[in-house]
Amino acid sequence: MVDALHVLQAAADTSGAYRDFPVIGSRAAIWIAAEIHLMFAAFVLGVPIFAVVAEAIGIFGKDQRYDRLAKEFTRLLLIAYSATAIWGAVFVFLLSTLYPRFWAYLTAIFGVSMWVYVSIFFFESFTLYLYYYGWDLWKQGRAKIVHWCLGILLNIWGTAVMFIADSWLTYMMTPPRDITPETSPTSIKLWHAILNHTWMPINIHRLIGNVVFGGAIVGAYASYRFLAAKTDEERAHYDWMGYVGNFIAISALIVLPFAGYWLGREIYQYDQSMGITMMGGFMSWLWVIQAFLIAVLFLTGNYYLWIGMGRIPGAERYQPYTKWLLVVLVLGALVWGTPHTMIADSRELAAMGGSHHPLLGALGVMSAKNTAVNLMILSTFLSFLLYRRANIRQVVPWAKTGTRIQAAMFVIAAGVVLFFGIRGYFVEAIVRIGYSVYQVGAVLACIVFVTVIDVLMARGAQSLGAIQWGKMPPRSQYALFILAVTFTWLMGLMGFARSGIRQHWHVWQVMQDTTPYAATPALGYAAIMISTCVLIFLSLVGFIFWLGGLAEKSTFVPSTEAPHVGH
């Protein structure tokens, strides 16, 4: 059967299945076009989510700052939207001209959904225009609520567009099992192809990932405007905007690994060998790089918060604790980045003294890694909590008891994480996997309950002084740039992992890639491609934002009000 497939494939190749792209080759051309399109798409899908939330806070919390913030978010969106469409068109043209046979295969299955996609895209575009250009027109009373509903509608269109596109790429990864190389694409039912194993996990993962990404890019934008600001008031506004962008990115980042676990589990359930290729096969080193990037994100995100405490009167009470948080974060990052199951040749195995390193092998297992990452999440949450309550003194009579309960919750959560982390070394793998649920559950429960207690405790709290927005050293703003670059790079890396596990298949075990570029490249080459894409993307984003700045003034309005106290 394999030989027959080779013959069929070879016959197809001779009849114009592929064309090549000059100089860089067709794989690199498709890689760049798809990656940059996805980066813009992630931005224009993530930003409306928190623009509409910010607008809601503005309406229902009667805080005009948030309304202005939402409008500024949307202005960025408007400019980035056309770039998304342009790169989408580039991607489709390249795919249809360089991989015509594969393109024909996809259209035979998904043609109808492609028509629906462009229709929704049309509606999405005009909803966005109405949303942005109607901002000042519909700003009072019921009209404002209608305007806010337009924002919700924009998110519905955007999510629908993403779900449709996700079905195409997830079909390539995990086509339904009854589809074989002999199955005619025209006989495959559309909904059957859409409803494949990884469709919904990818949808959810991308939804959260887009929020993270959007927050990071907005944070970088705000930090640039902060550095370029000419007045203290303008600086204060963009300092606050950068804080909000970073807060959104880090908050959503904390949830993202859980969506990642679900996606990974679905991949394993679909095909064990695909899962093993991803986690322990030729891609195993990729996860060490990922751990390094996540460590950079955690450390930089916390660093930004700790510097931010310098502009909050009363925060000096908490600053001595930050060095201990730093110790936990660094140790956690080291454990998480410890390699364990790596492809090694006989020389390397001999040098290591076995299939695993005698000392580091014990730290590289999932028990240790899950423990490390959960403690890092707890530490980051604690940083945020200290930041949040830095300039207030609680006046509720049960404030001390509440703080003790909060402390106990942290101790219990850390205890649960450590207990299951250690116990994991003494049980079977199948039992150990289940322990991660208890660890994650303890951390999430701690985050939820501690936050609820904190909000209740802050009622009527005495202010120790207003946050001095704008009083941030420039290095804090450069930290936001590092966050944006790292998030973007991480997105490119994870995209490579998702796409690369198909190896030499356009559609896993259904349609083989027979181009000279069929071999999935090593991480070094992938890193060069990812950095190239990130550089192009950030350059374009910088250019687009600069253009936007030329055409329109900032939404910042100098105010004569007293500076705001809250976050």
Added chain:
Amino acid sequence: MWATNLRIIGIVLGTLALYTLIANKIPQVQSEVPHALTLGANVTPEQLVAAGDQLYHGAGGCTACHGLGTRAPNLLTDEKGLGPIGARCGKREAGKDCKAYLYESLTSPRAYVVSGYEPIMPEMGRILSPQQLWALVAFLESNSGTVDVSAADIPAASAASGATSGAAGIANGSTDPMTMIRGAGCTGCHKVGTEGGAIGPNLTHVGSRLSAALIRECILRPDTRVAKGYEKFVGVMPKMFGNQLTGAQLEALVQFLSSQK
């Protein structure tokens, strides 16, 4: 402002350079495409071993599990005091020599799941050609064993592959249900009467649970219906029995299983 712009550009470029440098400093592993292997009639055992070595460490993807000691048995080094695979393969199954055992382990891996490991190995016959499979067998034998694969085996393998791709059906076209069940390796996972494993549902009374039509569907499209409690093994059962069984064999098998009440 120019100084600020330059500093931002420097930070962006520096961060990108750092990540690119680290990714280029770690071991570089590329996923190879399994290229067709053409072996002449006068191929030597050394050539077969060399080709197998290349496949084992490259496109075959074997090192993703074997040799790590956790997911699959060690093959090139000692496994629980039994030595490398070449030294132990002839003793694994009574009446089966090393060569036959290794070939079947590659084409029907679930028939020989080593105790303590899960049935996660894909059927290599779906990924590699018979020539490549025999090259792998020769390479595995060469690890503390005697290489007895020769050019004469390869046409035989092609014939065997032809047989399993539908021309003569499984088990040389026999329509005896138990011969087919054993020949197709069903008992590697399913229990039928007193024979077989416990990885898949017990088929001893399958006729009382499923109609003939459903049994046929489960053989042809195993993952369309998953028995309760076996969800984690979705994808494990091969999907190619529709190609391998002849029409008469399929019907004989369905009738046999539906009569097991």
